[in-house]
Amino acid sequence: MTIRPRTPSLFRPRKPIDQGVLTENRKLIDDINRRGLLRGAVSLGALTILTGCDVSEVDSVQKALRAVSSWNDGVQNAIFRANHLAPTFSPSRVMKPPRFNAYYPIEDVKPVYGATWTLELGGRIEDKRPWRAQQLYALPEQEIIIRHVCVEGWDYIGQWSGPNLRDFLQRVGADLTAKYVYFICADDYTESVDMPTALHPQTILATKYAGEVIGDPFGYPLRLRTSTKLGYKNAKWIKAIEVSNDFRETYWSERGFNWYAGI
Amino acid sequence: MCKSNVMSTAAVRSTTGQRARVHPLPLRIMHWINAVAIFIMIGSGWKIYNDDILFSFLRFPDAIVIGKWAQYGLQWHFFGMWIFVLNGIAYLCYGIVSGRFWQKLFPISPREVFVTVGEALRFRLRHDDLTHYNAVQKALYLGVMAVGVLIVISGLALWKPVQFSELANLFGSFQNIRLVHFLCMTAIVAFIVVHVTLALLVPQSLLAMLTGGPPIDNARDAAPSAAAPIVPEIKPIPEIPTVPNIETSH
Numbered sequence: 420m421t422i423r424p425r426t427p428s429l430f431r432p433r434k435p436i437d438q439g440v441l442t443e444n445r446k447l448i449d450d451i452n453r454r455g456l457l458r459g460a461v462s463l464g465a466l467t468i469l470t471g472c473d474v475s476e477v478d479s480v481q482k483a484l485r486a487v488s489s490w491n492d493g494v495q496n497a498i499f500r501a502n503h504l505a506p507t508f509s510p511s512r513v514m515k516p517p518r519f520n521a522y523y524p525i526e527d528v529k530p531v532y533g534a535t536w537t538l539e540l541g542g543r544i545e546d547k548r549p550w551r552a553q554q555l556y557a558l559p560e561q562e563i564i565i566r567h568v569c570v571e572g573w574d575y576i577g578q579w580s581g582p583n584l585r586d587f588l589q590r591v592g593a594d595l596t597a598k599y600v601y602f603i604c605a606d607d608y609t610e611s612v613d614m615p616t617a618l619h620p621q622t623i624l625a626t627k628y629a630g631e632v633i634g635d636p637f638g639y640p641l642r643l644r645t646s647t648k649l650g651y652k653n654a655k656w657i658k659a660i661e662v663s664n665d666f667r668e669t670y671w672s673e674r675g676f677n678w679y680a681g682i
Numbered sequence: 683m684c685k686s687n688v689m690s691t692a693a694v695r696s697t698t699g700q701r702a703r704v705h706p707l708p709l710r711i712m713h714w715i716n717a718v719a720i721f722i723m724i725g726s727g728w729k730i731y732n733d734d735i736l737f738s739f740l741r742f743p744d745a746i747v748i749g750k751w752a753q754y755g756l757q758w759h760f761f762g763m764w765i766f767v768l769n770g771i772a773y774l775c776y777g778i779v780s781g782r783f784w785q786k787l788f789p790i791s792p793r794e795v796f797v798t799v800g801e802a803l804r805f806r807l808r809h810d811d812l813t814h815y816n817a818v819q820k821a822l823y824l825g826v827m828a829v830g831v832l833i834v835i836s837g838l839a840l841w842k843p844v845q846f847s848e849l850a851n852l853f854g855s856f857q858n859i860r861l862v863h864f865l866c867m868t869a870i871v872a873f874i875v876v877h878v879t880l881a882l883l884v885p886q887s888l889l890a891m892l893t894g895g896p897p898i899d900n901a902r903d904a905a906p907s908a909a910a911p912i913v914p915e916i917k918p919i920p921e922i923p924t925v926p927n928i929e930t931s932h
Contacts, residue, residue, distance in 0.1 A: 437886050437896075444893050475754035484757040491760055498845055505844040506851065566856060568843060570756070572734035574856045647844050675753035677760065682844045 492679035505646035514575040530635040542661035545592030558582040569650040579644040581626035601661040602654035610654040621646035649680040703894030722762035729755030790820045826873045833866035
């Protein structure tokens, strides 16, 4: 009777493992402080449990992540090409109607009443007289057919027209050397862009989409449309514009999204 | 002649303080920094993906993504990218300047790759010499490096489709850039699965990435030069019994 040899596991190397590494690093292995390792593992575990498995919310971590986000604002500003135009498209590729985006669902949109609406101006602007809709709609229009890129990842081609923001700021005597342009919206949303973006040739105060007055969900009577920022920077239902040198957080940047949000 | 050789080896040893090892210290540091960076990038990338999925059948469970909210995922991703890119550039420079890539990853023959794949599938792969990469290892390491470069390029195009519109246009459409970025991630995840599995199957290779691994011949490790052609040689490893012989130890 022959004894069948034990079949070696597939995972067992045919040759014995080289123990040389172990003997060579004997000192290092002996040095491993098991108690310290255990303590470290337990505190790391406790940290993740206490924070509901998300260290992002720990104050110091969130502070560090936001510091990196601010650093990224500076990097994006540095690589911004002031006169580089975003790709434009043919009218056949325009999506109608545009895709809705806001911090609430489309059913909750509160339409702005155009007849009584006014655009207030503030900050470093010489002529602060408010504008009524028909005055704004009478200004020369610029049309841009550009890509809308949402921070979530979706995109579509939109056809926007309205007064060029640079022209408008010059018309009202805004300080074009100031740092920021703020937009205060009818739904209490706030947004701001850096001056180079405000002065970019493809930044407009849009009043029309695909040749028709913008619909209520998309910002009637006035919204921002710039080709160089993510979707959320394009403020809708604008009721006031302010030019300033002071940085203030805006709706999404306050909640941890990148402020510059350039594309 | 012989004497001067010995002296130069001794000089190298005295300056580095220890014998050269299969994984030099800078390489080990970069490897583990990269491991952390990849972990951050993949976990946060999955969170960002979930906000607007590319495939209706695929949504990453909340338990395995980094960041409870979209903004946290984005914050981690745009933090991790600096570590991944800067460390990656350092690694590529190190590999090229030191001659390590040339020495370890080339030449690579397709025939050898097939033979080694066959051996691997029959679990006949030999790993007794950690200083030498087999053809599959060479192909995988080169491949994952290429994917690493492509994921950064597609990431740049995704982040700045207007500032880098010339680059973004090469991909055709914005969603194509997302797809390429996603497929690169998939390739890296596949690589990690194989890489980690093999490292666990051959534990001395995992240990080597921590300790540096077995010491190697300085002459062999040195960057290739015209004067010193590299001769492939297999270093004999002393036979060590797996099970300590209890009877003789008493």
